[in-house]
Amino acid sequence: MQKTQKEYKAVILQCHDLFSKKNKDYSTSWRILRLPSITDQIFIKAQRIRTLQENGFSKVDEGQFSEFIGIINYCIMALILIQEEISQEEENNLTKAYQNEIDKVMELLFNKNHDYGEAWREMRVSSMTDIILMKLLRIKQIEDNDGQTIISEGVKAGYQDIINYAVFCMIHLENQKG
Secondary structure, eight states: OHHHHHHHHHHHHHHHHHHHHHHHHHTTGGGGSOHHHHHHHHHHHHHHHHHHHHHSOOSSSOOHHHHHHHHHHHHHHHHHHHOSOOOHHHHHOHHHHHHHHHHHHHHHHHHHHHHHTTGGGGSOHHHHHHHHHHHHHHHHHHHHTTTOOSSSOOHHHHHHHHHHHHHHHHHHHHHHHO
16 A cells, blocks of 8 residues: 555656646636536546557657646646635645645545555556546536536546546556556
8 A cells, every 4th residue: 555655646746746837837827717628628638548548659749648647637627626715825826725635635545445455456547548538427417417416426526536547547557667
């Protein structure tokens, strides 16, 4: 389990680094997006990953790894937007808002990882990509239903699960390189 914590934190560090740099370039222009727009951005990235996996090559010089980073960062943006109230301090310090959301997601991961016995380590990246796409379709349906569910978890839980699957995929890809 400690190996997973170390690998998870290393992935998040890479994601946060890119998030911080892009926020320096663009500021918080992403905050104008409505939640369904962010969901669609995540969907585009997940669909591209699936296409890359099926075709085995890309015509644009960006692979799966960078797309998974995008998925994670867009999910964090969505979780920040879901906050009913974000303090002015967090607004001015996106690092704190980012970290608050990641802390919640990591806690969820480590609880689930304990219960599932790190089953994700035996999964294929392609299967986890399919699960991400399925969760996105569920989120889109919930959004189309004005956030109403009968028995299902809401969009927040979906974004959190997507982050964790994307991190798992990045860990697998990183381990394949090494």
